[in-house]
Structure formats: structure tokens, C-alpha cells
Amino acid sequence: MAMKQTQTKIFDFADTGLDFSPGSKNIFPDRFKKMLALGYNVQTVTSVSVAGNQVTFIYGGAHGYMPGRVLKVDSGALSLINGGEFWIDSVTTNTVTMMIDAAPLSISGGFATRIASLGWSLVYEQANIHIYKFKQLDESDIFIRIVFQDVLTQRNRLGVCIGKTADPVSGVITDSNALQSYATITSPNQPFAMEFGGTASNTANNYTHSQGVATYGKWVVVGSKYHVVLSGNIGQANFGNRFNAVLPFASVGYEKLNYPVIVGEVSTQALTGSNFGDGQNEGERGYAYVAKYRVCMREYIKTLTTGVLDQLLGIPPQSKTNYLPAEIDGFNTTTAKPVAIYDYESWQFIGMISGGAYQVNYSDTGNPDKTTLPLITGDIDLNSIVYLCGMASTSGNNVYWAVPVEEVRIA
Structure with a gap:
């Protein structure tokens, strides 16, 4: 056997040395620092x-x-x-x-x-604000500003802003082309965020994984110095799955689009509410951005109803059946596809997600139970671990993502 790749790494919220819950607001900054930068x-x-x-x-x-x-x-x-x-x-x-x-x-x-951490560099840390430097696929530096939840009675979420320039003294993103929601503010109270779900409460603020797993479910992190995916199930059969991500992006050539894709959501529920909220792929809750430009992940189809048209991060089912025909592959093989990105305003194609995550071609019956996600499967060709993740909705519109534990950039 040969050495296996180490560029892309796996963490689990239950790992020894992490041991935290999606509701652990007091612990989040420390655990993210360990996963992203310190080990x-x-x-x-x-x-x-x-x-x-x-x-x-x-x-x-x-x-x-x-x-x-x-x-x-x-x-x-x-x-x-x-x-x-x-x-x-x-x-x-x-x-x-x-x-x-x-x-x-x-x-x-x-x-x-x-x-080992993902290899990101922590360049600013103050209270609930972190700025990390990581890499684009061309090896250029880029910065992410993470605003952790500082109102301990509210639902746990992260505000994120990604830019090509940052001020490590004042702790702000200085790139005017970046999404400005969290470039300078200090509390994650803007509509767009990465949600970690659950009832708004301070009960779980210091929970270990075992204390929180019944309510918040299993969560995994897959990432490299170029990307990160945080996905789990917050304990709700219909709309518990969450897929939060920063993914490499290959644009059609515009410098102002040379940024990663940020995947999160805009919650319809108050941060102080007791509802887990709609599903991430329900209506217009699922959101994605490239720089300050809102994007979607499917082609424009004029004949769809408005409600379906608004489901911007994918419309299930993705295929007629769950597997390739036996004449092609006698093993039950489900394929996954690279994700095309479209500008939301014009619905023009602007590029592709370039590794890190792919959408899976499941039909609307016989697909994996949403409550089992994320689960480990595999790539039979590359012999890689693949995490199957999801974005669920109350109407059953679950979009499945394949997150391979393999290199996203080969030198």
C-alpha cells in the first residue's frame, strides 16, 4: 500500500480533543481554531x-x-x-x-x-471574531471573517465574509467586492448565515457531543487549505439536514468572480424562536454567494411554478432512478455531478464549483433516509471515502451532496 493523501481532512464533532455540539456557542471559537489552524x-x-x-x-x-x-x-x-x-x-x-x-x-x-488542522492561518482573534487566511486554487491568499454567536440565548449560527484583503489590526474585511454582511459587524444577526440549528436557548452553550447529539445530531467537517464543508442533522426528520460550505470556484474569467462559493441560508425564523425553521432547500432559504453576488445552482426553467423556481440550490429529484442500469454497472452505483453556478439576477452561467462537493443523482423514492445523514459511502474508482450530506426541506425536497475526502488540487 502507498501513502494516502493528506490534503483533505476529516473531523467529527465527537473527536477526542473537540467533543462539542452544534449548540455549544461558548465552545465554538476554540473548536474552530483547532480544526482550521492549530490541530x-x-x-x-x-x-x-x-x-x-x-x-x-x-x-x-x-x-x-x-x-x-x-x-x-x-x-x-x-x-x-x-x-x-x-x-x-x-x-x-x-x-x-x-x-x-x-x-x-x-x-x-x-x-x-x-x-492536523486544515492549515489555515489565524490572523485576527478578538472575542467572537476570527479572521483566517486560506488559499484559492491558484495558491493566492484569501481571508474569511467568522462572526461567532455572541448572544447566548439565540440560535447558534456563524456570520461569514470572504475577501481578498483584510485588516489584521482592526479585524475587518477591507475588500469592497466581498459580501458586506459580516465585513465589520460583530454579531451574526444578518439574514444570511451558516446555521447550526436548534431551539434558541442557552442550555447547550457548553454541551459536549454526547450531551447534544440527541437534539443536534451528528456533524462532520471535511476540508483542506482550499475549502471546508460543515454538515449535519439537527434532529428533525423533515428539515434537519444542513450543508454549510466554502468551496473552490472556477469562474468564466472575471476577476470580480475569482472568489470561493459560500453556501448557507437565510432563516425565516427569529433567532430567539423555538422552531428549527424551514428546510435549507425550502423556498428561498438556501442561499449561496460568490463575492457579493448571489448565485444559484441550476438552470433557469421558465415553466416551473414560482415556489419551485425559488429553490435555488437544486431541485430534486436529480434523476429518474437511484442507480445506473445493470447493463452499464452491475453494482448499485449512484453518480454525482459537478455543480454549475449561475448568477441569480440574470441566471447566466458564470462558472463551476471546482472540487470539494458534488450533487448526487438520486430519484425521489428509495433514496437515503435524511435522518441518517451525514453518512460514509465510497468512491469505487478512486477508493476514496465520501461523505453523503444533505439539505432537507419540509416538502421533501432534499438535495444530496457527495463530499469526497480526496485532493481538490493536484500540483
Whole structure:
């Protein structure tokens, strides 16, 4: 076996070193800092076993690491291989096994490991405001300003603004072409946001994952230095699924469109309300932006009714049946498609989401139960883990997303 990619990484809200809930407003800033920039769950390796390119770390006790995570080694000979990042293939209570090409024949213990972050840089941190620097696919820098919920009795949500310039002293996005909703303000009270759902309450502000899972469901994070997806199910069968994302975008060539796609929603429910709200793909709740321009994810179809026309992030069903015909593939294979982006005002095609997430071609019957999302499936051609995520609605208009754990940029 060869080394696996480490560009795109997986986190789970239940991970040791994270252990938080979508309702944990007090904890969110710290956990995002760990996932995006710092890493988490530092442990010390006591000894190392090497057999060819199979390397096993032995720890002095339970380490809490999970298969599928990327382990970061900060010192020693291994820190010079692949940036010190290695995919965890298997674990026991006190061991971690990985494939590491060109590993030394003998490796001494005594070094620290942690779960690797996405590799973003924290350039501003003050109270509930963070600004991170990450990368576009052309390796240029871009900045995201995250406004965490600071009103602890309101529903948990994130305000996000992405721009090409930021002031690391004042903590604002200075790019006039960026969506201005959260460029300077300090509370996530504008209509557009990334929602983490749930009844408006301060009960869950410090919840662990186990305390909140019955109400807020399972949540996963998949991302790289180029993108991030945060998806889960907030415990409601009809409209609980959420798909929040920053995704790479390849535009038709306009510099003012050379920004990632932001996927979130505009809630129809008051932030102090007790309702989980409509589904993310219900009516015009699901929103997406490229820079300050609102965009949609399907072609204009004049004959549709207004209500359906407003479902901008995809209209299910995406296909007639759930699988390819047996004559083409005897295995039950469901395909996924790259997502085209259209300007909302004109409905003109302006580019494509360039990796990180794809829409899945399910029919309107026999598709995965929304309450099971996100769930792990796989890409049979590339042998990659794929998370199946969704955006649900009260009318059953669930759009399914495939989020592969694979490189989004190959040098």
C-alpha cells in the first residue's frame, strides 16, 4: 500500500480533543481554531515500530485517535516527510498505524503528535471574531471573517465574509467586492448565515457531543487549505439536514468572480424562536454567494411554478432512478455531478464549483433516509471515502451532496 493523501481532512464533532455540539456557542471559537489552524489532541509517542512503509506509533495509554484522521508529527525525522502529515489507517487503544513512504528503518519515540488542522492561518482573534487566511486554487491568499454567536440565548449560527484583503489590526474585511454582511459587524444577526440549528436557548452553550447529539445530531467537517464543508442533522426528520460550505470556484474569467462559493441560508425564523425553521432547500432559504453576488445552482426553467423556481440550490429529484442500469454497472452505483453556478439576477452561467462537493443523482423514492445523514459511502474508482450530506426541506425536497475526502488540487 502507498501513502494516502493528506490534503483533505476529516473531523467529527465527537473527536477526542473537540467533543462539542452544534449548540455549544461558548465552545465554538476554540473548536474552530483547532480544526482550521492549530490541530488538537496532543499525545506523546513512547516508541515506534517500522515494517517497510508500515509505521506504528505506540503510546503510553489511550490516545483517542480515529482511523481516517490525519496525524501531524512536529519534530524528528518524520516531520520532514510529507510535511509531517500522515493518514491514520488503523488504531488500537494505544497504537496508531500508518503507511509512510521512505520511512527511516529506525525511529526513536519521545515526540508529540496531534490531529492536523486544515492549515489555515489565524490572523485576527478578538472575542467572537476570527479572521483566517486560506488559499484559492491558484495558491493566492484569501481571508474569511467568522462572526461567532455572541448572544447566548439565540440560535447558534456563524456570520461569514470572504475577501481578498483584510485588516489584521482592526479585524475587518477591507475588500469592497466581498459580501458586506459580516465585513465589520460583530454579531451574526444578518439574514444570511451558516446555521447550526436548534431551539434558541442557552442550555447547550457548553454541551459536549454526547450531551447534544440527541437534539443536534451528528456533524462532520471535511476540508483542506482550499475549502471546508460543515454538515449535519439537527434532529428533525423533515428539515434537519444542513450543508454549510466554502468551496473552490472556477469562474468564466472575471476577476470580480475569482472568489470561493459560500453556501448557507437565510432563516425565516427569529433567532430567539423555538422552531428549527424551514428546510435549507425550502423556498428561498438556501442561499449561496460568490463575492457579493448571489448565485444559484441550476438552470433557469421558465415553466416551473414560482415556489419551485425559488429553490435555488437544486431541485430534486436529480434523476429518474437511484442507480445506473445493470447493463452499464452491475453494482448499485449512484453518480454525482459537478455543480454549475449561475448568477441569480440574470441566471447566466458564470462558472463551476471546482472540487470539494458534488450533487448526487438520486430519484425521489428509495433514496437515503435524511435522518441518517451525514453518512460514509465510497468512491469505487478512486477508493476514496465520501461523505453523503444533505439539505432537507419540509416538502421533501432534499438535495444530496457527495463530499469526497480526496485532493481538490493536484500540483
